[in-house]
């Protein structure tokens with residue numbers, strides 16, 4: 001990266017500029033956050049790298065890598081509204097969300113042309129991307145190791161016809177992903193351990209970061225990625241590479257799930273009962289479509305599983321406790337019933 005980074009190539013866009021008041025336009029400068037520490041922020045501005053302290057009232061927990069903000073020389077004064085937010089639930093704090101990245105344009109949903117490939121996992125990533133306001137692209141790594149990469153590509157395309165699929169060798173992606181990674185564009189990688197995220201990140205950035213040899217038994221590698229930053233890509237764009245990215249779970253993603261399963265979501269609206277569970281209810285449009293061969297019953301199960309997962313992950317701590325108590329009560333009830341039947 002050169003010392004002077006023009007704002008546009010960093011991703012500065014009219015919808016950020018519009019948020020500035022006339023006063024801010026003449027006194028403050030925009031910068032993009034590249035690292036967040038407890039009491040200090042690293043950022044890139046028109047003049048290059050910056051080290052800033054947050055102004056009083058600004059909490060660094062509310063700032064994410066990728067955020068656009070305004071600074072007055074040494075202090076970060078104001079955070080600008082985001083286009084997209086990737087967040088996860090902070091451990092042990094109810095429904096509080098921990099920021100992972102901001103203003104990501106494209107998520108490369110990374111899986112391999114091998115046993116890692118799993119439609120349910122891809123659908124989960126798709127729902128997550130859509131819920132976060134980020135465009136998904138499916139990236140199939142290890143195409144070079146597969147005798148039939150076209151077959152994996154076709155399987156990935158069948159998961160969602162609206163999403164671009166690119167099958168490649170993560171060690172040599174060439175220009176295959178460049179359309180999403182040019183100057184001003186920001187990408188992030190999501191995928192399970194060992195699929196080649198570090199390898200791809202290294203190839204796209206031209207930097208080296210340690211990768212672990214893959215374990216042959218289960219197609220999984222070891223965790224090797226470290227560091228938390230905004231990395232420059234050789235094609236001109238930016239990669240947000242934060243450790244939290246790999247622990248992203250679905251929560252508050254109802255709209256993303258509905259968008260990913262829009263066929264089922266639309267059918268469900270035509271069910272006779274508005275709270276239809278699509279099992280055995282009369283007038284169930286979903287079961288009707290399954291009977292007619294128009295919907296794969298496995299897809300209905302995956303949809304319901306994701307909805308359950310999202311509900312549970314979105315619960316507050318109080319709701320989780322209430323659910324656990326209800327489950328305990330049910331269990332005790334079943335045990336009592338059993339001992340009664342045994343005549344105890």
Ligand SMILES: Nc1nc2c(ncn2[C@@H]2O[C@H](COP(=O)(O)OP(=O)(O)OP(=O)(O)O)[C@@H](O)[C@H]2O)c(=O)[nH]1
Nearest residue numbers: 142169170193194195196197198199211222223224
């Ligand atoms: N032949 C081939 N090998 C690959 C490809 N992608 C990754 N690998 C190898 O697979 C192993 C795991 O890759 P990593 O890049 O470490 O995977 P990761 O997704 O970063 O894994 P974690 O850091 O555990 O999340 C390494 O030995 C890579 O060299 C590919 O497209 N083709």
Ligand SMILES: [Zn+2]
Nearest residue numbers: 271276278284
């Ligand atoms: Zn139904």
